[in-house]
Amino acid sequence: MAEAAMGEPAVRLCVVVPCYNEEEVLPETARRLAAKLSSLVERGAIAPSSRVLFVxxxxxxxxxxxxxxxxxDPARLGVEGDAPWFEGISFAHNEGHQNALFAGLMRALDEGFDCAISLDADLQDDIDAMDEMLEKHRAGTEIVYGVRSSRGTDTAFKRGTAEAFYGFMRWLGVELVSDSADYRLMGRRALAALSGYREVNLFLRGIVPALGFTTDKVYYVRGERFAGESKYPLKKMASFALDGITSFSVKPIRWVTLLGGLSIIVALAMFAYTLVSLALGHVVEGWSSLMVSIWLVGGLIMVSLGIVGEYVGKIYLETKARPRYIVAEATDGVAHDGELRA
Structure with missing residues (x-):
């Protein structure tokens, strides 16, 4: 990576790391991030006042x-160097990965950092890609996405469902960056724009591309988890996908109207068939078709109610305007009331 131009100040970087039950991997994550930031400071890529913020x-x-x-005292956990790299905030309650990520980004904005790089604590994201991210940011790019160069380490099921999800979201008209999770760099202008998004149901993978600004990509190979278990089992992945779909598109509700119209057409066709059969004197037992119709229509009604209910539930949560999260404690000793972020 090229060093900062002569006379040009190095950027203050905040590395935002959401954490949920990460005691097994956290010391190693800290050691690697400390080494990376030290290297970047030595090369003039970032300012010595850069920090790692654990949420x-x-x-x-x-x-x-x-x-x-x-x-x-990072040395007690085997972290070398004298720089005070690490800060942290702690939620009063588990609020979810997206809220933790948003909290860290807003903290970086409030504390005047020039840019923030978000990544997970499990060390699957290649931290060496940060060098190229910072280089592109220095060249004028406001948002730089970390994109997986391949999904070779995924199971066939996970790879297939991921491709289906991205394809489905694009079909709904949602702008997403394929094979990109939450490993990205955001400049200060992008962070300021993000702070204006007030919805409770956060889906940052859809919100960040909607911000606009200049963007670019950095490709990297995603590794295996260093230790511990994944915090995104199938159930959470399905819930996350549902949040993404219902947060950015009303097409599923329109499908409810379409299904209702199709049901009416089928009902009229069955009514016409019944009249013709009676006129021709055919004996129509009808039990099987009646049962099939009842189950079909009943299933459509239940699915339709579920889709509408999902949207109504989100409206309910939004209208209550409750805080996304409450910061109970911080390493600087201040919980910051402003971080209740309604």
Missing amino acids: NDGSRDATWALIKELHA
Whole structure:
């Protein structure tokens, strides 16, 4: 990576790392990030006042205790160097990955950092890609996406469902960056624009591309999880996909109207068939067709109610205007009331 131009100040970088029950992997994550930031400072790519911000999303293990230890005395956990790299905030309750990520990005904005790079704590994202991200940002790119160069490490099921999800979202008209999760760089202008999004049901993979600004991509090979278990099992992945669909498109509700219209057409056709059969004197038992019709229509009604109910539920959550999260504790000793972010 090219060093900062002569006389041009190095950017203040905040690396945002959401954490939920990450005690097994956190010390190693901290060691690698400290080494990376030290290297970037030596080359003039970032300012010495850059930081790593861990966001504890209501973990039930020792994650928050480790974050406080990394802030107070990182050497005890094997982190080399004297720079005070680590800061942390802790939620009062588990609020979900997207809220934790948003909280860290808003903290970076509030504290005046020039840009923020978000990544997961499991070390699957290649932190060496940060070099190219920063280079592209220095060249004027406001948002740089980390994109997987392949999905060779995924199972066939996960690879297939991911491709189906991205394809389905594009069909709905939602702008997404394929094979890109939440590993990205955002400049200060993009962070400021993101702060204006007030919805409770956050889907940052759809919101960030909607911000506009200049964008670019950095390709990297996604590795295996260093330790611990994935925080996105099938159930959470399905819920996350549903949030993405219902947060950015009303097409499913329009499908309800279409299904209702098709049901009426089928009913009229069955009524006409019945009249013709009676006129011709045919004996029509009708039990099987009646049962099939009842189950079909009943199923359509239940599915339709479920789709409409999903949207009504989201409206209900939005109208209550409750805070997305509450910061209970921070390593700087200040919980920051402004971080209740309604």
